[in-house]
Amino acid sequence: MKFDTVVIGAGIGGLTCASLLTKTGRSVGLFEASGALGGCAGAFSRGAFAYPVGATLGLGFQPNGVHQRLMHVLGREIQSFPVDPVMEVKHPHFTIQVKADREAHVQNLQAYFPEISSGIASFYAYVFQIGSTIKQMMQHFPRFPMKNMEDVKRWLRGSSWKTRKLVPLLSQTVYSVLKHHGALDPDFIDYLDGQLIDSMQTDTRHCSALFGLYALDVYHSGSHYVYGGLSQIAETLGDVIESGGNSIYKHEPVHSVTKSRDGFTLQTEDGRSIQARQVILNVPVQSLCDLLDAALFTKLTVKWRQKASQAIWSSCTMYGAIDETYLRNTSLYTQHITVPGGKTNGEHFFLSISSRDDETRAPAGLRSFTISTHTNPRSWIENNDQKSQIEETIYTQLQAKQPEVYEGIQHAFSASPKTWEAFTRRPSGMVGGFPVTRSEAVRGALSVQTPVKGLYMCGDSVFPGASTMGVTYSGIHAFEAVTGLSFTAMEELLYDL
Structure with a gap:
């Protein structure tokens, strides 16, 4: 198999890049280890319910938002509506509605x-x-x-x-x-x-x-609920790729990447050999030591190799269904801080509930929900009881601060970092990219252009980092770096037409 470009990983960044390459007539092969598109912004179904894997709040869908601009260039549209309040924040000492209006x-x-x-x-x-x-x-x-x-x-x-x-x-x-x-x-x-x-x-x-200041402002630039969940971004981009004549190979993890005379040779776990002039990695940087062959990995700079060994957060997540008769004026998005200063393991968690009219996620009369909390993936190696402890913390908080949610839960189940690793194929279930600290944001940032010519990277490991907005930017950056084309020039051409 030969392609102009191979994209490894069908997260939002990789799908963005591959869809734009398809739009401009490039031959692209997109290889995804799992059976679902979207990575951490993907979805899965259980019975009559659909659950966002992780990311839930839609940012960048307002006019001139990055998702709106991307869909305009691709000639597609995603159904969403602005939410106000953006969310409620429940703390032991206060409950605050985050208003959309500044x-x-x-x-x-x-x-x-x-x-x-x-x-x-x-x-x-x-x-x-x-x-x-x-x-x-x-x-x-x-x-x-x-x-x-x-x-x-x-x-x-x-x-x-x-x-x-x-x-x-x-x-x-x-x-x-x-x-x-x-x-x-x-x-x-x-x-x-x-x-x-x-x-x-x-x-x-x-x-x-x-x-950080930009992030605090973004919530007020247009927070949206997306019908069907943020996985609709992935499904829409996937359709652009396949309807444009390129292929997405699900359940086909790439096992190794080596440098060849004319570009790169890739081997899948099933033994398929693939040739490509360029490779775009939509995987966590922590995967590179296993994915790249030794000769290629050593060509990376010290900063890249250090990043490849740096651990980040994972997530413990709960999913379930709520009888909507219990819900009154409950916000679709609620952030809970169960103890002052709490940040992980249920001491801080984010609850999202499907909209009443979104029957793609739950049957009439019911709502699906997702709850996520940060956790240290390495701590799970020694403590297998963490999941039940986190569940208890979350249930106790819901009973105290959102009794209508607690009483309305019909069923629920949880996913640990090990589950995340199995679903997303990310090492140790690590998600969310690197913490955007003062040192990481500037000196530690990674570019879409790796130190190896023809090898690029997008996703939450590179600038500008996590969130569906961030990885979409990185996918556009990778597209521009590979082709030398300008996304804004593509927009201007459409407006001229």
């Missing part, structure tokens, strides 16, 4: 934290200012770390005099910005930690100010 959100927070009211106003004015500046830059799909003059030009195209204000943030954390604005209240920090652990995989004390 001004209403700030006023809501000031009402809950009156002692730091002026600090909150000042902090969020800065958050929204930084968010607007970065959003403008991201419209041009800048790549980082910069590898060539084209990357420099991209940053310059998205830059303005306002961009200079971003430079000091490179050396700051969200916590230091909070301190500057006089908003250091322990409960308010808990609230922000909850927002950042889900989006940046770290907390205010460690999170890069540059990316």
Whole structure:
């Protein structure tokens, strides 16, 4: 088998890249180890119910959002609607609705934290200012770390005099910005930690100010519920690839990648040999030591090899069904912080419930739900009782803070990091990318261009990191790096037509 390009892994990043390559007439083979598309944003069915594997809240579907722009270029559409409130946050000391409108959100927070009211106003004015500046830059799909003059030009195209204000943030954390604005209240920090652990995989004390402030603003740029779940992104992109004449090979894990005279040779576990001029890896960087042959792996720089040995978070997840007669004005998305400062193992978890009119996920009268909590995958090796302990923590919190959900649960089951590893084929079930700390966000960031010519990478291991928005950006970056084409030029051509 021969292809112009082989993409390994059918996560959202790999599917984005492969769909754009298909759109521009390239020969692409997409190989996926599991039987499902979407990776951590995929879905599975059990009986009459469909469950999002992990990611649930839709970001980037608003006008000029990255998903909306991608679907426009591909001539497709995904059904969704904006949610407001974005979510509820339930903490032992407060319950807060996260309003979609920026001004209403700030006023809501000031009402809950009156002692730091002026600090909150000042902090969020800065958050929204930084968010607007970065959003403008991201419209041009800048790549980082910069590898060539084209990357420099991209940053310059998205830059303005306002961009200079971003430079000091490179050396700051969200916590230091909070301190500057006089908003250091322990409960308010808990609230922000909850927002950042889900989006940046770290907390205010460690999170890069540059990316953390942008993440806090993104929730107010257009949070959406996607009918059928975020796996609809994957299914739509998969259809673009196959209807465009290319193939997706499910249940066909690639066993090895070696350098050949004309590009690369890949071997699947079934013994199939594949030739490709370029290879795009949509796998965690931790997979590279096993996937690349020894000669190829040693060509990676020290930074890449160190990243390949660095552990990240995994997830423990619960799935189930709720009788909707128990639900009154329950938010579709709820973040729980069960103990002050809690971040893992049920001490912080995110609940999403299917919409009443979404019968693709549950029969009439019932709703499907997904609950996810961060966990350390290595700790599960020594403690097999963790799953039941986490379940008990979650049930206790629901009974206290969302009794209508607790009482309405009809059935539920859980997935450990080992389950995640089996479903996604990610080592130790690691998900979510690297924590976006001050050091990782800049010095530690990986580019879509690996140190090996013709070998590229997309997904949550490379810039700009996790979330369906982040990996979609990386898929577009990989497409542009492979082809030399510009995504924005493709958009302009469509508008001219």
